[in-house]
Amino acid sequence: MRITEDEVRYVAELANLALTDGEVQKFRADLDQILTHVDQLNQLDTEGVEPMAQVLYDAEETATLRPDRERPTLGNEAALANAPLKGAGYFKVPEVIKK
């Protein structure tokens, strides 16, 4: 067994994901199966191989830079338009610091 229910609960907390007991059981079994498959990677000799974080191709060195100039922003109203709760031009969330 590659992963326990306790580890599943721990990972769910890291991910800020509330899971039911049924989901914990189901995901434990699913993750176990997937991680077993992923273990295949250990058969691959990666000694001296560079990790690939991004697709690379030939390009100008400055290709990722854009001109540094002023541009219009989204604006407060548009940025807040999809907020579930807002007020006074801000996103509202449950109380974080007790008065």
Place this chain on the structure above:
Amino acid sequence: MNIPSLTVAEIQQGLQARSFSAAELAAEALRFAEAENPKTNAYLTFCPERALAAAARVDQALARGENPGLLAGVPVAVKDVIVTHGVRTTCGSRLLENYVPPYDATAVVRLERAGAVIIGKANCDEFAMGSSNENSAFGPVRNPHALDRVPGGSSGGSAAAVAQGTAVVALGSDTGGSIRQPASFCGVVGVTPTYGRVSRYGLTAFASSLDHIGPLARSVRDAALVLEAMAGRDEMDSTSADAPVPQYAAGLDGNVKGLKLGLPREYLKDVTSESGALIQRAIDTLKKLGCEVREISLPNTEYAIACYYVIATAEASSNLARYDGVRYTFRSRSSESLRDMYRHTRGEGFGAECKRRIMLGTYVLSSGYYEAYYRKAQKARSIITRDFSDAFTQVDAIVAPVSPFPAFKLGEKIDDPMAMYLSDIYTITGDLAGVPCMSVPCGRTADGLPVGMQILTRHFDEGRMFRLADAFERAGAAAG
């Protein structure tokens, strides 16, 4: 106007000859799409106001004698993970059921600038995670060729809309095969361009090092025109490539004589005999066209699924962190504390597949596992990519199946995530390497299910890929 048979070229001719106006075409396309949609559930939202406004701009340009654009009047369906200003964009998720984006994706802006008429938003797997479109919170899409079967995923709605004939072309997104696999299941053309070829600004991020936007169409030429209209550097996406965009459609001259093609032996092992026979027949056609076909090896193919599901889920777990109940419409009622708001919003909002991938991605990035899984997978990705660069020293293009089997039945694989993941084996490799790849229809099984052939070429060599696919398509049409 028979929308299901119209091509982009025919629409241009019809508009120029004043046989119909863009407004008439848009109205008919909307009427037809809305009437047909209950059969397949391909669309989640229609946007008649936006469509009619775009059509009016085309008609005005025509009246002034101006060039109305490469895609003037063409009815388009846009996958619902690509944002549209003022038009609801759900990503197939309950979390975003009421989300109305405040801006347009660059691909959308460029298509409309070329005269395209976006009629609606296409259903998809939640946050583009799935291979069957059964992970949409708004119900599965049905395959127009067999309504008890899946259209493929995650761009299932885009493929079904084009196959059903309710859109002439569509936009999809591809992270592990999400354009090519549904294109093959629905019998349409589907293109995943080179990584960076099309700006992802406004594409809801799933796995940023793997995400692509690409076209689906009923012909190679139409797909080439859509890519031509939207490709190229965009300063809003720093990963978009600063490379000139060729006129792909103008290069479709049918000449593929002497092209060296490689058939990877690793891609034929698990194919059903019927799909395999259709691929073999396609290879024979390519030989008759003058291509030289040889067997090649992509020796590390077997590691692709493991590599992909580590990298893609790791990136997804980070990208989906933003859905926390603060900014994007949905917040759980159980939000007593900030922490509970996060946990319950996400627990209630995400479907099972998204949760599974968030869990796997969080696990492989967590302390103690990062090196063993994530770093290891990134190294494996280098090795898999090297297979392609080695192969491309010997051949000009690779031809292969898209999927081991044709469209499967609704519900057949939904309870077995590993079986679902394994079905992506032939498409995932192209995304890992970032090379352009596409699916072109190559026949049907005895049950009438479409099968697609995949073509892959070197980075930024879409032109050759299109030329080969177009020559093949024409040969097929000539043979009847």
